[in-house]
Amino acid sequence: MTTLAMTGRPLLQVEGLTHRYGSRIGCRDVTFDLWPGEVLGIVGESGSGKTTLLKCLSAQMEPHAGHVVYDTREDGPQDVFALSEPRRRLLMRTDWGIVHQHPVEGLRMKVSAGANVGERLMAVGARHYGEIRGAALDWLGRVEIARDRIDDMPRTFSGGMLQRLQIARNLVSRPRLVFMDEPTGSLDVSVQARLLDLLRGLVADLGLSVIVVTHDLAVARLLAHRLMVMRAGAVVEEGLTDQVLDDPQHPYTQLLVASILHP
Amino acid sequence: MDGYNFAYLDEQTKRMIRRAILKAVAIPGYQVPFASREMPLPYGWGTGGIQVTAAIIGTDDVLKVIDQGADDTTNAVSIRRFFARTTGVATTERTAEATIVQTRHRIPERALSAGQIIVFQVPIPEPLRWLEPRETETRKMHALAEYGAMHVKLYEDVARHGRIATAYDYPVMVGGRYLMRPSPIPKFDNPKLDRSPALQLFGAGREKRIYAVPPWTTVVSLDFEDHPFEVQRWESCCALCGATDSFLDEVIVDDRGGRIFVCSDSDHCGERRAAGHVGPQPDALGQPVAEEAT
Numbered sequence: 001m002t003t004l005a006m007t008g009r010p011l012l013q014v015e016g017l018t019h020r021y022g023s024r025i026g027c028r029d030v031t032f033d034l035w036p037g038e039v040l041g042i043v044g045e046s047g048s049g050k051t052t053l054l055k056c057l058s059a060q061m062e063p064h065a066g067h068v069v070y071d072t073r074e075d076g077p078q079d080v081f082a083l084s085e086p087r088r089r090l091l092m093r094t095d096w097g098i099v100h101q102h103p104v105e106g107l108r109m110k111v112s113a114g115a116n117v118g119e120r121l122m123a124v125g126a127r128h129y130g131e132i133r134g135a136a137l138d139w140l141g142r143v144e145i146a147r148d149r150i151d152d153m154p155r156t157f158s159g160g161m162l163q164r165l166q167i168a169r170n171l172v173s174r175p176r177l178v179f180m181d182e183p184t185g186s187l188d189v190s191v192q193a194r195l196l197d198l199l200r201g202l203v204a205d206l207g208l209s210v211i212v213v214t215h216d217l218a219v220a221r222l223l224a225h226r227l228m229v230m231r232a233g234a235v236v237e238e239g240l241t242d243q244v245l246d247d248p249q250h251p252y253t254q255l256l257v258a259s260i261l262h263p
Numbered sequence: 264m265d266g267y268n269f270a271y272l273d274e275q276t277k278r279m280i281r282r283a284i285l286k287a288v289a290i291p292g293y294q295v296p297f298a299s300r301e302m303p304l305p306y307g308w309g310t311g312g313i314q315v316t317a318a319i320i321g322t323d324d325v326l327k328v329i330d331q332g333a334d335d336t337t338n339a340v341s342i343r344r345f346f347a348r349t350t351g352v353a354t355t356e357r358t359a360e361a362t363i364v365q366t367r368h369r370i371p372e373r374a375l376s377a378g379q380i381i382v383f384q385v386p387i388p389e390p391l392r393w394l395e396p397r398e399t400e401t402r403k404m405h406a407l408a409e410y411g412a413m414h415v416k417l418y419e420d421v422a423r424h425g426r427i428a429t430a431y432d433y434p435v436m437v438g439g440r441y442l443m444r445p446s447p448i449p450k451f452d453n454p455k456l457d458r459s460p461a462l463q464l465f466g467a468g469r470e471k472r473i474y475a476v477p478p479w480t481t482v483v484s485l486d487f488e489d490h491p492f493e494v495q496r497w498e499s500c501c502a503l504c505g506a507t508d509s510f511l512d513e514v515i516v517d518d519r520g521g522r523i524f525v526c527s528d529s530d531h532c533g534e535r536r537a538a539g540h541v542g543p544q545p546d547a548l549g550q551p552v553a554e555e556a557t
Contacts, residue, residue, distance in 0.1 A: 086407045108394065108415070115418045122418065123411030129421050129487040151422050 009071060011036045011177060011209050012057070017066035019056050025233040026052035030066070032228065032238065036176070039203060039210040041224030041241065043217060043256070049233035050213040051181055057211060058098050058179040059088055070095075070177070093123055097170030097178040101185045103162035106169070107154050113140065113165055114150040120173040139168040143198060160191035164198065171202065180212040184219055196222050217260055221245055229253045270317040271349040276300055280318035280473070284464060287475035292437030293405070294388050299471040309342055309367060310468025312384035316365050319380060319464070320346065325353045327361035332369035332510065332527030339367075358530050368431075370452040372509050372531035375461035377478060383446040385467035388474065390434045390444040410442045413485060421490055430495065436483045437476055445482075451494045451510045456482040501526045504535035505542035516547055523547050 010033035019026035027049035034040055042050050055061040057068055059080050068080040073095065080088060092098070100106040107116050117136040118126070126132050137147055143164040145157075154162055163183060170178060183199065184192040200223060203210055214220050220227055221241055228238040229250065237250040248254045268274065276298075283297035302310040320326065326346050330339040334356040342365060343354050355361050358371040365382040375381060391401040394412055404410070413434055420428045433450035437443045445456055446465060456463065456476060463476040476482060486492040500507045502523035509531060511524040523544055526532035536545070 089407065089409065110394075111415055111419050112422055114422055115415045118418055119412060119415050122414040123409070125411070127414070127486075127488050129418065129489050132418065133422070 010034055011071050013069040014057065015067045017053065017056055017063050017068065019052050019061065019063045027056065028233040030235055034209055034211065036209055037207045038226065039212065039224045041220035041227045042211065042213045042230060043215065043220050043227060044230035045215060048230040050230055054179055054181055054211065054213045058096065059092060093120055094173050095175050095177065097175040099166055099170055099178060099180040099183050101182040103166045106166045107162065109154050112151045112153060116154065116165060116169050117172050120169065124173065135172060139172050143168040160187055160195060163187065163195060177209045180210060182214055183212065184216065199223060217245060217257065229256065267349055269350055270320050272300065272314065272317045277318045280314055283473045284315065284318065284475065287473050288477050291477055291480045292441030292443040292474060294472040294474045296471055297473050299468045302468065306469040307386060308338060309384040311466030312365050312382050313342060314468060315382045315464050315466035315473060316346065316363060320350055320352060320363060322352060324362045325355050325360055327355050327358060327364045329364065329369060330367045333529040335529060356530050368447055369527060370448055370455045372528045375459055377460040379461040381461055381463050383463065383465045385446040385465045388444055388467040388470050388472040390442050405441060408440065413442060417485060417487065421487065427486065427490055434485050436485065438480050443474065449510060450484065453484045454494065497524060499524050500542060501532060502542045502544040502547050504532045504540045506535055
């Protein structure tokens with residue numbers, strides 16, 4: 001929380017974001033600001049529009065209405081969907097990271113772990129093999145993957161390792177904003193805990209801003225500074241994580257919090 | 264030949280192919296789609312190259328066809344005969360005499376000159392295909408010149424083999440803009456693509472693409488700063504003509520494991536032997552040995 005609001009303006013400003021699937025609503029009229037260094041959790045049940053919202057925010061889908069304004073390094077705040085396509089694609093693979101729920105979607109399964117991590121560097125013009133490999137080794141270490149696995153294929157990795165590899169692949173370009181869709185969704189509980197620890201450490205060390213979608217309130221509590229609760233495509237409640245989870249105001253949030261099992 | 268138009272294809276088809284060629288020449292390295300025709304030989308045997316040749320060949324042209332550098336291999340012989348029968352143009356095995364050279368897997372050793380045209384047969388034109396199966400996406404990558412991922416392949420080579428092990432179909436940048444597959448020529452021939460005085464045309468029949476490298480266009484092979492592009496070298500010379508600077512094929516000569524290396528470019532080797540160059544085993548393949556130079 002120490003890095004919150006170090007600069008005078010939000011990193012991401014979202015206004016009236018709406019996406020429809022035909023006559024059905026994906027997400028409706030979502031408005032919020034994300035500040036540098038802030039971790040925003042989006043929670044809600046399946047089908048509540050979390051993933052649709054994340055895809056619109058991360059420019060993987062174009063919304064039908066609303067604006068996403070990102071504070072670019074060079075030119076200050078810019079509407080993401082008004083940028084030229086080359087600029088937007090460059091932004092997506094340098095200043096942003098996207099961590100998919102299933103690592104297979106976010107990794108190249110046919111090339112080695114080192115090449116996966118190095119790809120973003122090569123995409124922005126790194127042409128020195130030794131330096132690319134050095135960076136890949138460094139990042140494998142930071143996500144706790146043994147250095148001697150650098151030339152192994154991702155298919156020989158466990159689920160937790162794949163997810164960590166995907167995180168390294170995204171963070172190697174030093175993004176400022178990372179989108180995560182259920183980052184711990186397909187992992188068992190003990191592996192989840194380790195990944196959450198790792199993520200918390202990286203977010204704090206690098207001062208990352210993160211938007212994390214999850215249906216798991218425990219994950220939200222551990223990672224997120226602030227929460228948005230979604231239902232049927234709309235945001236029904238938002239506030240500081242502890243406040244939302246400990247003193248839910250909206251009946252749906254109360255239901256959501258009450259339905260957590262306590263073993 | 265009765266019943267066929269000059270050079271087999273009808274005039275409308277040739278015009279369509281020529282329009283694609285003109286566009287390809289105007290945008291060096293860009294893959295131009297064209298309505299590839301059914302040809303009287305299977306895909307993979309050079310249908311793209313044949314259509315390009317058929318579209319550009321005229322009555323006063325002299326055609327040379329090579330396959331793996333040699334004029335006397337099956338594919339080269341049948342394509343050469345195809346054009347001899349459907350056009351009646353003169354054919355040759357001598358690179359220097361040809362106005363059009365259709366080739367598979369090699370560029371002749373003798374430097375091509377201005378006015379000559381070399382036509383490559385291309386199996387897979389898309390250099391990004393191995394990492395991106397979607398055509399819509401590879402076209403976008405070309406349009407936006409997003410070629411960084413191509414180095415992932417070279418990275419994999421170095422990580423696995425300690426050097427860039429890709430030996431043929433080695434990716435190149437054309438005119439500083441388009442990434443191109445030079446067809447399965449050995450990377451030994453890549454330097455010959457660069458600023459060649461000859462027009463270089465590439466035809467892919469099954470994939471329905473034509474692309475071109477106009478004369479004097481820069482063609483740069485991709486590499487890493489600390490693993491620069493280099494061509495392969497051989498420890499021996501050509502057994503027949505003694506050449507040390509040509510691309511050599513390994514040939515098994517008996518059933519006891521005996522092997523020799525000979526020039527893959529049969530015209531180049533023959534010219535050298537005719538000029539009196541003699542290798543260590545000049546009669547190894549039953550070739551005529553040149554008279555001792557005096």
